[in-house]
Amino acid sequence: MPFGITFDDIRPFIAPVIYALVIVAVLPLMAGYIVLLERKVMAHMQARMGPMRVGPHGLLQPIADAVKLLLKEDITPKNADALMFWLAPLLSVTMALLAYAALPFGPAFQIADLDVGLLFILAISSLGIYGIVLGGWASNSHYSLLGALRSAAQLVSYETAAGLALVSGLLLGGTLSMKGLVEAQDQQGVWFIFIAPFSFFIYLIASIAETNRAPFDLPEAESELVAGYMTEYSGFRWSLYFLAEYANMIVVSGIAVTLYLGGWMRPLSAVHMHIFGLPYELLDLLPALIFFGLAAWCSKLALRQGEQIQKLVMFLFVGMFLVLGAVMAWSLTSPSLMPGIHGAFWFIVKVLVYLYGFLWFRFTFPRYRFDQLMKLGWQFLIPLALVNLVMIGIAIVLVQQSGWPLAIAMIAANVVTLIVAFWLVRQGDKPMIAVLPAEDELPDVGPGEIR
Amino acid sequence: MLPVSYYIYLSLALFIIGVIGVLTRRNVIIILMSIELILNAVNINLMAFSRMWGSVDGQIFAIFIITDAAAEAAVGLGIIIAFFRNRPTVLADEMDLLKW
Amino acid sequence: MDPTRHNSTTEIETTVLGADEIILNMGPQHPSTHGVLRVKLKLDGERVAASECIIGYLHRGVEKIAEHRSYQQFAPYVDRMDYVAAVSNGLGYCEAVEKLLGAEAPPRARVVRTILTELQRIASHLVWLGTHALDIGALTPLFYCFREREEILKIFEKYCGARLTTHAFRIGGLQYETYDGFEEEAKRFCDDFAHRIDEYETLLTENRIWLGRTKGVGILSAEDAIALAVSGPVLRASGVKWDIRKAAPYAAYAQYKFEIPVGKTGDTYDRYIVRMEEMRQSRLICLQAIENIPTGAIMARIGKVLKPPPGEVYHAIEAPKGELGYYIVSDGTTQPYRVRVRPPSFINLQAFDKMARGSLVADVVAIIGTIDIVLGEVDR
């Protein structure tokens, strides 16, 4: 070994590097299929069918998109700032991928169990702003700069709300390390969403705003800003931004799942239903059953496919589901492997459910105006998060010092927060109608004036 | 563990670059940034000694310095914006508003 | 920015944020201006200080063409003006010429005309709702609305062979007898349309974000509405109860019972409520009309070559966008001397500056959507 580095020097680094490579390889594929999921769900919600052309039921659409994006010409605006123009999407993607270092996909599958895990992810995602701001600045167009500044302002203000919501989750968990948080929920036998529902909902709203999605997707969709900071990007650089957005979505839902939905724990983990004396429980069979069900459903679709090639591809997917089902079933037999694989399965299922919420919001809600968005962030979410934080703190003190049962203390805390929430909403409604400036305050410039 | 003097030399280097930046640059924003650099150099020193003595006081003081830097940056940039609205310049030696 | 404020006519694109006015150009190539409309906004920060709509990009000189066409030849041109509500354009023109001739369409023709016009009103409002919601950000209503509109267009296609520019009516009545199954299809559409509207309402009406984006946006008071000669849902939303179907009933509207929805404050939300209610009323009219379609002739006896006596006539109908009027002057020959159209979209658009002034830039899109303009009719 060169430089006198022995093998056991490197040993602690092998597992994290392998996990990192797996994540970096799987992520673009997963982001692609989330895009397909989004388009399919959006279509079915809107009484249409979504992509059906490329592969059976559009299953190969992500690969087609990826190839198209790679082949598309990559334009740099004329007097754009070349260094920044190249750096911005790179920054966005690296920050998005870096945040995966602390995400616990399963009890075993975690790159680094930092003991400041949650703060680390918060810090890295707060760096994502630079990708957007520098991208807007480098495109050298007035409108993309406006879009970049607006989305940066939105990210900064909702980051505080998300941070406060997470802190109230931390109070319950007691530790900053992500794995520690899930174990805390395991010990207390209840997911934190049931104890601190308000912080979950505040975090849900803040996480949607942080990834520029759904009712808050203002920067790209503003009518006069057209596509916001992404206007001038095309081809591969644009797909980097796209990948960064979806990677951020997964990171954000990963945090929510770890902190509020019990990370890799099986739902109803405390319930033990042993079926006719077998060592494992009924619910442990669920992952295998889900995959076999998917395989059966896909094979039914496969038979109805027209061309031969579509049938072939569909059966490929059927095979994949069968293999996954077999792995789930086989892992039941070996108790050492079981928690790792099943943990990863449940974590990914919960992340997908959380993401489904993202997609659902996108198709049902109209878009916020920028000032309403800021008003919601600063005048409703942050005060509510502060109150919620104080109430949970009081509840925990009550539980630990004066021995109140957890449930009653938490219910009391949440009821008070609910009252404050209603009061805030009523405050927010008062100036609901846009306050029109008095007639004289506006310059009386008649239409003729502009010509 | 590395001897503390390495950290001291590093923070000295950053400190000197910061001072040069403050004195030579005309753009007020770059001056403010150089001040941030100086504060950072001080932080490195604090951290090195905190690690050497094994006590956490140095790190806490570093946190106070960061909060102070935040306060100073916010007000400094506020002043620059307010000044910019009256005269479209950001350069230190052009800010001679008292002289007409 | 030199201190001496020069207001040269060239657009001063001062890009320093937060300073004084910026001139912002929206359109003519813009995703949410419902066609080729260019809006010039003078911004004071985020608020609109003044605005000006520049139109004419779709001007085809339809009224000039009318002077060199016979009455029947001009009928198809009328559909190309408000291409979203072609059937009601046709009704307006045919009835105006019939008035000129002193003829009257037979009862069966009048009832079928009423059914088709009311179906067209629902289709036009569906287009408005879909695009208006899309501009404000709600993606889903557009597809629901176009799914219903498809049913209506199928009925038109079966009746007169075309979906959009239908040329469904002839001067003096109808050319084609209704295909068998017309009543059943129209009835089936009206029956299931009831719960469809409730579907849209669940998506939007109580939606806090929709309320936030539409309540108090683009307010037009009743006096301003009357002063600007605004008509149709925009007028009724400001609280003025004026509908030509009640004021001067034409076709077969006198025989049916229906209410006129009226708003209170005249903001974008009221216009939304008024149009949704109008769709329900149109459905009721269709149901009443389908019950008893009288039998008999479908065409009045006015002969092949139309030579109306010299004179002039003004006939207005309640088109989905507002009062659509035809002022026709005949000099006794087969070709009209002058055909002047009173386009509701063009006149409603003049209220844009009054509504947009003082509002935020983001609301300009909502205001254009709520006035419901079609550039074909604005520019003619």
Place this chain on the structure above:
Amino acid sequence: MMLDSILFYFFAVLAVGSAILMVTRRNAVHSAVFLISTLLATAGIFLQLQAEFLFVVQIILYVGGIMVLFVFVIMLVNLDVAVRQMKFNRQSWVAGLLALVLGGLAIVVFRSGGGAFNLMASPVTTMPPNAEQVGTVLFQKYFLPFEIASILLLVAMIGAVVMAKRKI
């Protein structure tokens, strides 16, 4: 042991390098980006000193907060003001002289300090998880300074808001 020095040298060179670049760049945005890389390098040095709570605070507060403010203001201000003016003023030789004096003074002090400074940083027993330790000491021993710091921030907030209002 080996890894520590590699990490230290890497971050040190990165910090000094981007600091120099920051001061010499003509475009304000470029110098802001280089200052960000300096701050990240110092955060790396904090990490190398096993102070991971400070590592995270530095990134969240400094790079994620203050520098965003800087980049915002640079963009707001530099939109149409010509950036390409002469960037160094006449005082450069004063700065050079001062830097030399300062550097020489510091080195002399270090040299004369003798053993006190360059003693090997004793590898004290691995400190308990940094975050909890900082937390406990911060809120017990340093509670008063903590309150004063929060008042300082409040004053700064009010000052910034008053400054930014258009019509004061």
